[in-house]
Amino acid sequence: MPTVLLVRHGRTTANASGVLAGWTPGVGLDDTGRAQAQALAARMAVLPLVSIVTSPLQRCVETSAALVAVAGPDAAARPEPVVDERLGECRYGDWTGKELKVLAKEPLWAVVQAHPSAVTFPGPEGESMLTMQHRAVEAVRAHDARVAAEHGPDAVWVAVSHGDVIKAVVADALGMHLDAFQRIQVDPCSVSAVRYTPLRPFSLRVNDTGGDLSALRPxxxxxxxxxxxxxxxxxxxxxxxxxxxxxxxxxxxxxxx
Structure with missing residues (x-):
């Protein structure tokens, strides 16, 4: 079965300043984030990536562009990224754009930490965390099936997304309830690898920020x-x-x- 590399975008100005960016437009990588994305692209140069799918948000698109800029094995060109809105950030509603230290004083913060499956973020644009998990897992599994059909069961592909989204997908792969997903750490430009098989997923890497990726080659x-x-x-x-x-x-x- 194919292997999907779940990549979180590089650091942004919002990350550095402790602001919950959500779907705020124009939030791109800062200097540290661009360096992280370039370093990740260099690490991935050993892998023959057959597909790159990305969240539509700028920070993920920029990270995807860095991956495309570095050729794969035998100088093979990378595929152009495919945008899928289902990999976009959780819609935090009225929490969007606020400082995390302010949000930590909200009663809902404790629920997000301990019982995220019960959380729907406030405001007309707010999304439930369960809905976020369901759409993201559905997207990853659908693209994985497409990659298998087009490139065979040994293919390696990339999904570039966001911290909470990747944590939710990894939790599903591990058979964990969403209420336990805060136990998973996903840092900027980390790699979490999953292989889906007919009967169960296998978690191959979680939050890998600097290891050798050559073991993931077909x-x-x-x-x-x-x-x-x-x-x-x-x-x-x-x-x-x-x-x-x-x-x-x-x-x-x-x-x-």
Whole structure:
């Protein structure tokens, strides 16, 4: 099955000043955020990315542009980003544009921390956190299915989004209730990797901000062909593709231990 790399945008002026930007237009990367995006693009140069999907908000579009600017393996050009509004930030309603230190004094803040599945942000533009999770998971799974159909089960692709959105998608992949998603940390320009299989998702990375990404490369073509030649087109084969290695396995290499 394909591997999706969930990338949070780089740091913005709003992040640096402690303001909840939400869907405020014109919030782009600051100097630190641009450097983070460039460093991430360099880390991803080892990966043959077949698709880049991004939130429409400026900070994500700028981060996506940095990924496109650095060629992949064998100097392969990157695909142009596809914009999907479902990957956009949670709509914080009347909280948008306010300082976090001010919002922390609101009664709703404690609910956001402890019981986010019950939260709908105030105001006519406010969204529930459950709605945010549902649309984001739906988008990621739909694009993952498209990538599998167009590029095969070993493809690697990127979804560029926002902190709470990625945390919600990772929580779903881990089988966690949304009320536990505040336990997950997602920093600017971090990578969280998920592989969806017929029976369960696998969480491969969470909040990786500097590690070597080469282990996420697809296996060599010869090995892929050999594996497909022996694939059984049965329910048992689907189950095998979703099995976790007892004992933890050996990473990209098959085996136990």
């Amino acid at each position: 296996p060599p073509a010869k090995k892929r062909r050999a594996a497909r030649k022996g694939t059984r087109t049965t329910a048992a084969a689907l189950a095998a593709a979703s099995d976790a290695a007892v004992g933890g396995g050996a990473g990209n290499d098959d085996g136990n231990g």
